[in-house]
Amino acid sequence: MGEVIVVTSGKGGVGKTTTTANLGTGLAKLNKKVVLIDTDIGLRNLDVVMGLENRIVYNLVDVIEGNCKLKQALIRDKKYESLFLLPAAQTKDKTSVTPEQMKKLTEELKAEYDYIILDCPAGIEQGFKNAIAGADRALVVTTPEVSAVRDADRIIGLLEANEIGKTQLIVNRLRPDMVKRGDMMSADDVIDILAVELVGQVPDDENIVIATNNGEPLVGDNSLAGQAYMNICRRVTGEQVPFLDLDAKKGIFSWFKKK
Amino acid sequence: MNQSVTIKGTKSGIILVLDPGMAFDQLREEIKKHFIEAASFLGKNNMGLIIRGRKLTEAEEEEVLGIIADNTQLNITCVVDEESETERLFNMSRTVEEKVVPVKSENIDMTIPADVCDNNAQILVGNLRSGQDVSCEQNVVILGDVKPGASVTSYGSIFILGELRGNAFAGAGGDNSAIVMALKLNPLQVRIADAIAISPDAEKGPKLKLKKKKIMSNENEPEVAYMENGHIIKALYGPSFLRQFGK
Numbered sequence: 001m002g003e004v005i006v007v008t009s010g011k012g013g014v015g016k017t018t019t020t021a022n023l024g025t026g027l028a029k030l031n032k033k034v035v036l037i038d039t040d041i042g043l044r045n046l047d048v049v050m051g052l053e054n055r056i057v058y059n060l061v062d063v064i065e066g067n068c069k070l071k072q073a074l075i076r077d078k079k080y081e082s083l084f085l086l087p088a089a090q091t092k093d094k095t096s097v098t099p100e101q102m103k104k105l106t107e108e109l110k111a112e113y114d115y116i117i118l119d120c121p122a123g124i125e126q127g128f129k130n131a132i133a134g135a136d137r138a139l140v141v142t143t144p145e146v147s148a149v150r151d152a153d154r155i156i157g158l159l160e161a162n163e164i165g166k167t168q169l170i171v172n173r174l175r176p177d178m179v180k181r182g183d184m185m186s187a188d189d190v191i192d193i194l195a196v197e198l199v200g201q202v203p204d205d206e207n208i209v210i211a212t213n214n215g216e217p218l219v220g221d222n223s224l225a226g227q228a229y230m231n232i233c234r235r236v237t238g239e240q241v242p243f244l245d246l247d248a249k250k251g252i253f254s255w256f257k258k259k
Numbered sequence: 260m261n262q263s264v265t266i267k268g269t270k271s272g273i274i275l276v277l278d279p280g281m282a283f284d285q286l287r288e289e290i291k292k293h294f295i296e297a298a299s300f301l302g303k304n305n306m307g308l309i310i311r312g313r314k315l316t317e318a319e320e321e322e323v324l325g326i327i328a329d330n331t332q333l334n335i336t337c338v339v340d341e342e343s344e345t346e347r348l349f350n351m352s353r354t355v356e357e358k359v360v361p362v363k364s365e366n367i368d369m370t371i372p373a374d375v376c377d378n379n380a381q382i383l384v385g386n387l388r389s390g391q392d393v394s395c396e397q398n399v400v401i402l403g404d405v406k407p408g409a410s411v412t413s414y415g416s417i418f419i420l421g422e423l424r425g426n427a428f429a430g431a432g433g434d435n436s437a438i439v440m441a442l443k444l445n446p447l448q449v450r451i452a453d454a455i456a457i458s459p460d461a462e463k464g465p466k467l468k469l470k471k472k473k474i475m476s477n478e479n480e481p482e483v484a485y486m487e488n489g490h491i492i493k494a495l496y497g498p499s500f501l502r503q504f505g506k
Contacts (some may be wrong), residue, residue, distance in 0.1 A: 042390060052448040053407065054457040066303060078460060090408045091392040134419075215460075 002033075002110040004165070005117050006135035010151030013123030014143045015036070015172040018217075019229075020119040021049045023139075023148030026254040027221040028083035032114040033214045035074065037086045037106075039131040040121035043095060044088035051078060051215020052085055060250075061089035064101045070108065079216075084113075094126040099133035106134030107250060124158060139199060139236075143173045144185040149193055156196060168199035170232060175204045191224065200232035203246045264289040266297050267432070272307030272339065275323070279313045290323060294330045303332035309339045374425075387411065387425065394431070407447055416440070426450075427484075435486050438504070440496055444482035449491055451484065456491035 007020045017040075024036040038046035041061065047053045058073035063086070070086075075082035089096070109116045118135065121127035133137065138159050142152040157216070159167050171187040178184035185202040205225035211218035221231040224246065231241045263278035263286060277286060293303075308327070315323065320338060326486070327333055380398040387393060387401065389408025398415035410426035411417050416437045417429045425442035428450040430437030435452045449456045481496040493498050 051460060054460070057455070090390045091410075144361075 001090065002011070002113045003115055004064075004106045004110065004134050004136045005115060005139060006120050006131050006137075007117060007139045007141060008120035008128065008131065008154040008155055008159075009122065009141040009148070009234055010124065011148045012144075014141050014148050015202070015208075016122075017045045017049050017119055018212060018231075019139070019141050019170060019172065020046060020117055021032050021217040022226075023233055023236065024083055024085075024115075024217040025050075025080065026230050026238065027115050027117075027216040028077065028080035029220055030233060030237060031082065033082045033112070033117045035084045035086060035109050035113045037116065037118045038088040039097075039102070039118050039127060041127065042090065042093045044090050046119045047075075047085060047087045049212050049215065049226070049239045050085055050173070053215075056087045056144045058219070059087045059089040061092045061096050063105065064097050068204055070105075075252040076108070094121070094130065097128050097130050097181075100125060102130045103134040115140065116201070124154070128158075132162055132164060137247050138164045139167070139168055139170055140194075141170045141195075142190060144171060144179075144187070144190055144191050149190055149223075156194060166195050169194060169196045172199050173204040176247060198243075199235050201246065202227060202228040215225050262312055264293050266293050266301075268301065271339070272308045272309055273301065274311060276311045277313040277315075283319055291326050291330060292412050298331040298398060301331055305334045305336045307337045308335045350435060359492070361503050364475070380415075381413075386421070389425075394428075396432075405446075406443075413437070423449075430486075437486075438503055439484040440481060441483075442481045444493060446484075449484045449493075451486045451491055454486055454489055456484070456493075 005023075007016050007023065009016050014045050017038075020110070020138070024034045027034045034048070036046060037060065039060070044059075047056055054077050055075045058068040062068045063070050063073045065247055073084055074084040077085065106116050106118075116134075118131045120131035140152050140155055142148045156167055168254070170192065171190050174187060175184055179186045181198070187198060191198050203224050205223055207218055207221075207223040208225050215228075218226040219233065222224055228246075230243055231244060234241045261279050265276040267274040267276065270415075275290070277290075278444070281289075308324070310320070310323070324335055324338070327335055330427075378398075380400050381395045382400045382402065383393060384402045386403040387405045387409035389406055390410045392412075393399065393401075393410070394412035396414040397420070399411055400414045400418045400420065401411065402420050404421040405411055405419055405423045405425040405427065407424045410428065412428040412431050414430065414432040414434065414437075417427050417439045419427070419439075419441035421441065422443035423439070423446045425446065426448045427439045427446055429439045430452040431450075433452050437451055439446075439449050439451065447458055482493060483496040483500055484491055484493045485500075486492070
């Protein structure tokens with residue numbers, strides 16, 4: 001029986017889609033059967049980040065409305081056999097799906113896949129309600145900025161109100177040098193404010209931008225962000241993995257830069 | 260048309276073309292037969308119904324709706340009176356200043372003239388952006404680009420005087436001879452009738468940039484996608500294509 005995980009944040013632009021793509025790819029690397037669902041109807045992105053945009057024929061709304069079978073709409077990843085994407089519709093809006101329908105869909109997928117990962121749209125309206133409807137567990141993504149942390153706090157409140165079993169936090173775009181100078185909150189500071197379990201901290205890394213533009217998630221490669229995402233994947237599966245020392249690696253990088 | 264009853268499906272509705280000469284009792288049996296055959300194909304959707312070729316009285320219309328309800332899983336949400344609808348749209352277009360807004364699919368479906376894909380074309384001015392979806396039964400000419408995430412669907416051919424980077428679906432009614440032409444043809448997907456072609460996956464990083472430049476330098480000619488032996492072929496729109504296409 002699979003697990004439904006929703007990746008959410010409240011605020012836009014903090015890295016939900018990137019996290020979803022990397023989490024899905026990472027779990028597939030760990031030989032899990034994974035489906036990614038883009039619930040951001042009308043502003044879909046996940047297919048672009050995954051590099052699967054050209055393969056879309058049917059989408060989430062087609063499945064919900066019964067225009068096609070679920071199997072027809074699932075797009076297999078280029079690299080990983082066990083990774084699938086269910087893209088959002090671009091020409092509809094968020095009200096074309098109801099939370100009940102999403103719940104039914106995720107229940108159906110649960111039977112066959114280990115992880116169903118939902119990429120939630122920004123905001124707390126219908127799209128958010130759809131995304132969390134069938135979720136067993138939530139990953140809240142935030143950046144160490146007051147605005148993102150504020151929104152994350154609201155989201156965590158809403159998740160609790162909707163009785164989502166387990167809520168964990170990913171702090172994205174950390175810059176160890178700024179944290180050191182005292183100009184940025186550290187992951188611990190964020191945890192102090194939000195009081196939820198930390199499942200990962202991801203450094204600000206330009207490789208993310210490159211990987212996103214190439215349509216190939218970087219999880220598991222040598223970059224710091226790639227390793228951080230891989231660790232998150234392993235923690236999601238229940239493994240105990242120590243947190244990366246972002247600062248130490250940074251030291252090596254800056255040494256390279258100096259040279 | 261030699262058949263007394265024809266059912267055509269479009270994106271937003273079904274068109275029922277009826278023989279004007281036949282007696283209605285006879286026609287009713289034909290309609291029933293056709294819908295039973297088409298039931299599985301039509302599925303269970305909410306659809307509009309357009310009746311052509313014959314003016315039905317209200318009672319007759321009721322009967323047709325009854326037949327559809329009994330024999331298919333379709334849910335007919337409205338019966339479109341084409342004549343008044345066309346007139347309304349026409350009047351609207353006269354009063355409203357011409358705007359560069361792509362026409363929404365529903366509107367186009369209703370303004371179509373009687374014959375599917377005659378030599379007329381719908382002309383759209385302006386770029387089609389992500390999320391915009393144009394579909395119509397005529398040929399389409401687009402004066403502008405079709406961006407990724409936008410799509411154009413036509414029963415006939417599609418001519419884009421700009422760059423195609425989104426999706427294009429020509430010959431949506433099954434016409435194999437439909438073509439997709441664009442000044443630059445870099446689509447995500449091109450579909451013609453039953454065939455579908457997807458763009459090759461982008462290569463990594465710096466290579467992509469180099470490649471793009473190369474392509475740009477030797478491809479200032481318009482391009483065209485057409486169907487041959489069930490496959491979609493992309494070619495330069497030049498004399499060699501025209502010779503072949505003329506046959």
